Amino acid sequence: MQMTWQLAARNLNRNRRRTLLTGLIISLSTAALILTDAFILGFTDTAVRSATRMFPGDAQIHQLDYLAERDEALVIEAPQARLSQLASDPEVVGYSPRVMAFGMISSAADNRATQVIGIDPAQERTVSRLADAMAEGDYLAGDGAETQLLMGRRLAELLDVELGDRIVISVHNQEWGGAEQALFRVSGLYDFNARMLDEETVFVLQAPLQTMLGVDDAVHEIALALRTPALASDPDLPLWQRLSDEQVKAQGWTTLMPQLAAMLDMTRASMAIIGIMLFLLAALGVTNGIFMSIYERTWEIGVLLAIGTRRLAVFRLILTETLLLALGAIAAGLVLGWLATLTLGAIGIDYGSMELGGVAMAEQIRPRASWAQYSLYPPVVLALTLLAAMYPAAHAARIVPSRALHKSL
Amino acid sequence: MHATKQRTASADPATGVVFETRELSRHYGSGDTLVKALDKVSLTIAPGEFTAIVGPSGSGKSTLLQLMGGLEAPTAGEVYLRGQAISSMSGRELSDFRRDHIGFIFQAYNLIPVLTAAENCEYIMLLQGLPKAERQARVESMLTRVGLSGKADRRPAQLSGGQQQRVAVARAMVSQPDIILADEPTANLDSQTGSDLLDMMHELNRREGMTFVFSTHDPMIMERASRLIQLRDGRIESDEVRS
Structure with missing residues (x-):
């Protein structure tokens, strides 16, 4: 040998x-x-x-049928208790309650169908990069005017608006079933480099959008940032069970974004x-x-x-x-x-x-x-x-x- | 003048026959292209013989040595070593047969170039599973006997042709085989070196009784051979034993 x-x-x-x-x-x-x-x-x-991390979060909580129907009436009622639970969960390092609406936004020059998202600016920072994506103007201030509005620079070009210009948002009020309109001013422009967010989405404060929709303090979505993001791809993560009940369901990104x-x-x-x-x-x-x-x-x-x-x-x-x-x-x-x-x-x-x-x-x-x-x-x-x-x-x-x-x- | 006599084949190991071929044939091709390289050759080799197989090119000398050494299978006939037929051996048994009973000396020396002279000799004993001390003693003794005691650590490329062939002789003998088959061992050597090498092998034959069978054209080998087998067209033309 x-x-x-x-x-x-x-x-x-x-x-x-x-x-x-x-x-x-x-x-x-x-x-x-x-x-x-x-x-x-x-x-x-x-x-x-x-x-x-750009916007959706590692996981999201929705009313059971919301994702399938996208009906603005399918809200997470009285979310405060759930938000408190999230604040104390060791697996969760950030959460952002969001109000989601589909509506029409109009400038002096044009109008477009967009998604209008009402956020809590401070909480949104813990989940998404909206604040980091700001290119012009200011990020939303929680204690500022309720008429603040953020939109993508690309959408601003399409609507031919600049910072300070007026925008009218029309959404469907869930209480009386009619169109609800409100005036906002462009306070900031962002660049996500993603078409959906840059051209078809605007952000406003949560409270005015809740009022326009007539959903009181309810939200449609709670986005989560996890301490260990890799865990979010596990469909059997115990956290999902912990955060889900007969009204809402928590899911990781692999379920929420099957195409990805x-x-x-x-x-x-x-x-x-x-x-x-x-x-x-x-x-x-x-x-x-x-x-x-x-x-x-x-x-x-x-x-x-x-x-x-x-x-x-x-x-x-x-x-x-x-x-x-x-x-x-x-x-x-x-x-x-x-x-x-x-x-x-x-x-x-x-x-x-x-x-x-x-x-x-x-x-x-x-x-x-x-x-x-x-x-x-x-x-x-x-x-x-x-x-x-x-x-x-x-x-x-x-x-x-x-x-x-x-x-x- | 040499005295001559004809030998007859015998399969009986009691007669002292070390090697025997019976009706040994090797054919290549078939039909019109059939070539009978060897045709019903029967012969015996006794211990201590210094036999030269001679004949023109294509007469079957090398084929006979290949069959005797178990390097090729015969078309018909049988080869016996001390009465044991080798045709029934498996590939592994044939390898062991060559390792333990046959010593080969090739025309082109055919030493392993990456091994030293000593390692070339030692290799076959490693295959035999001999202990290190015995291997080293045998290598040292054998290289001394072939006059290469100071060149044990040289690789083949660092030795002359004659020295390489001496290593080949040492390698063939060191495993103490029953017979050494040498195919034109002097063909690549100048006449003086070839003569010296033959003298050395002849001396080993006489002193130690080692059995040699040569395939050759070399008159120097024929001169020293104790037996001369003449082949022609694959058949034995004459078989002359000299006293």
Whole structure:
């Protein structure tokens, strides 16, 4: 056995260029797998953060039928008790009650159908990035005038309005069933870089919208920010049960935004396919490299077999060479992958204002390292490399000594 | 002048026959393209013989050595080593048979280039599972006997052709086989080196009784051989034992 290791190590050393090139294939594949996985993690983080923390939150609470019917009469009655419960829940780090209405907004120049959202400005800061998205003017002040209104810069262009201009909002009053109108002034313009929010939504204080809708102090939605956002993708999280009852239901973002969850699943599947194809190509390269090394010393293997080496021992010799090569190459690949992840994680990959699956990538994608990349992939790559070496090793073991030696015995 | 006599085949190990072939044939192709590389060759090799198999190219010399060494399977006939037929052996048994009973010397030396002279000799004993002390003692002794005691740590590329072939002889003998099959061992050597090598093998044969079978064109081998088997068209044309 010792001689097998010695022979294997020396055989690798005899043609360093080929060993280096074959090793490089394994190293680069390992690094590429790690980087791909790190990119998927970073992409998922960014997409989920962009989707949830931009405005919707990690989770939301609604009246049981609200999401299905979007009927403004389906409100969360007397939300104060629930808000107090949220304030004391250790899993919840932020919550924002919202009043949601569909209405018409009119400027002097034009009018558009939009979603009107009434918020508590202080609470909204704990969940969404509305305050951070302000581009001009001021964020809503809870103790300020009830006529304040925030809209996207893009919507302001469409309506041809500027800061201070008047806007009339018309919504459907739930008490008497007629249209209720009120005058607001544009106090701030924001940029989310997401079409839905920038062109089809305006924000006002909660109280005036509740009055216009005739829903007293009721709200339609309570958005949540969780201490551990990743937990929100778990449909069986105990928190959902804790916050749900016969009137309301709490749900995480994967249930609220199935299209985003599907898009991320698809992205992961695509990346996995790319990773598998990448490694299959690499495996072919490894197979080719080992075959070349076998062809180069066919006579030598013939000699080994002729003088009494068993075929299994030749098979084992080729696999041992591959094992040594792979161990070194994978170690180098891990370092390469780590450095690449670290570098790209620090620099970030800018997707600009690209919108994927209805989600604007609000920030740079930063590949993220995980233990699985360094504990799961190395044995997988090693196993696949050895698998790729099986065919040439079997070929070597089947060499007919008399043919390998040609005229010399 | 050499005295000559004809040998007859015998399968009885009691007669002291180390090797025997019976009606050994090796054919390639079929129909119009059938080539009878070896055709019903029967012979016996006794211990301590220094036998040269001679004949023109294509006469079947190398094929006979390949069949005797278990490197190829015969089309018909049988090879016996001390009365044991080798055709019934599995691949693994054949490997062990070659390891334990046959020593090979090849025309092109065919040493393992990444191993030193000593390691080339030691390798086969590792396969045999001999303990380290015995391996080292045998290697040292064998390299001394072939005149390479100071070159044990050199790799083949650091040795001359003659020295490499001496290592090959040492490798073939160190496992203490029943027979050494040498295929044109002097073909790649200059005449002086070839002569020295033959003297060395002849000496090992005379002193230690090692059995050698050569396939050769070399007159120097024919001159020293105790038995000369002439092959032509895959058949034994003559079998001459010299006293």
